[in-house]
Amino acid sequence: MAIREILILPDKRLRLVSKPVEKVDAATKKLVEDMFETMYDAPGIGLAAIQIGEAKRVVTIDVSKEDDEEHRQVFINPEIVAKTEDTNVHEEGCLSIPEYYEEVTRPAGVTVRYMDIDGKQQQIEATGLLATCLQHEIDHLNGVLFIDHISKLKRDRVVKKFEKAAKLGKPITRSSEKAEKAE
Ligand code: K1U
Ligand code: ZN
Numbered sequence: 001m002a003i004r005e006i007l008i009l010p011d012k013r014l015r016l017v018s019k020p021v022e023k024v025d026a027a028t029k030k031l032v033e034d035m036f037e038t039m040y041d042a043p044g045i046g047l048a049a050i051q052i053g054e055a056k057r058v059v060t061i062d063v064s065k066e067d068d069e070e071h072r073q074v075f076i077n078p079e080i081v082a083k084t085e086d087t088n089v090h091e092e093g094c095l096s097i098p099e100y101y102e103e104v105t106r107p108a109g110v111t112v113r114y115m116d117i118d119g120k121q122q123q124i125e126a127t128g129l130l131a132t133c134l135q136h137e138i139d140h141l142n143g144v145l146f147i148d149h150i151s152k153l154k155r156d157r158v159v160k161k162f163e164k165a166a167k168l169g170k171p172i173t174r175s176s177e178k179a180e181k182a183e
Pocket of ligand 1: 096133136
């Protein structure tokens with residue numbers, strides 16, 4: 001297992017459309033292990049493989065509360081097959097866009113078809129934070145970021161901030177956010 005580097009905006013790989021996993025083999029299982037380790041270290045409640053530079057349709061999620069036991073969920077080749085008409089507004093963040101949070105409106109519930117870690121087809125009906133997180137992560141698999149769901153004005157502002165920091169060789173990283181929290 002390894003903690004992998006998380007790609008940060010404006011890394012162009014974040015805009016790639018990830019490829020389906022043909023077979024859940026040892027390499028897929030190792031990728032999933034690395035993703036959980038990276039996600040818990042960040043910390044985050046979800047991660048898409050492309051965020052660690054692997055353009056594969058793999059998502060890890062754990063939306064359990066801080067003091068509760070770990071509840072690891074793995075979604076391979078996830079597909080939204082139904083969504084509710086009613087919507088939810090949730091403040092979202094992204095491990096690839098550190099220190100930026102914004103409210104996003106999405107369908108309140110989704111039905112997702114996916115393959116589990118044993119290669120079995122499964123279906124889940126998700127609501128609440130799991131529904132929000134699944135939609136955020138499935139967006140990553142399609143090269144879509146949560147800032148694509150906010151106003152152009154706000155998006156341009158945050159993209160410019162990250163582009164400027166990268167150009168100056170002082171990229172905004174999660175370590176600066178982590179250090180601030182520890183103080
Ligand atoms: O995909 C990602 O970048 C992970 C992202 C997922 C997400 C957060 C909020 C709404 C939808 C999807 C994160 O995990 S950001 C960090 C975060 O939300 C968090 C971290 C620690 C404790 C609780 C939440
Ligand atoms: Zn994200």
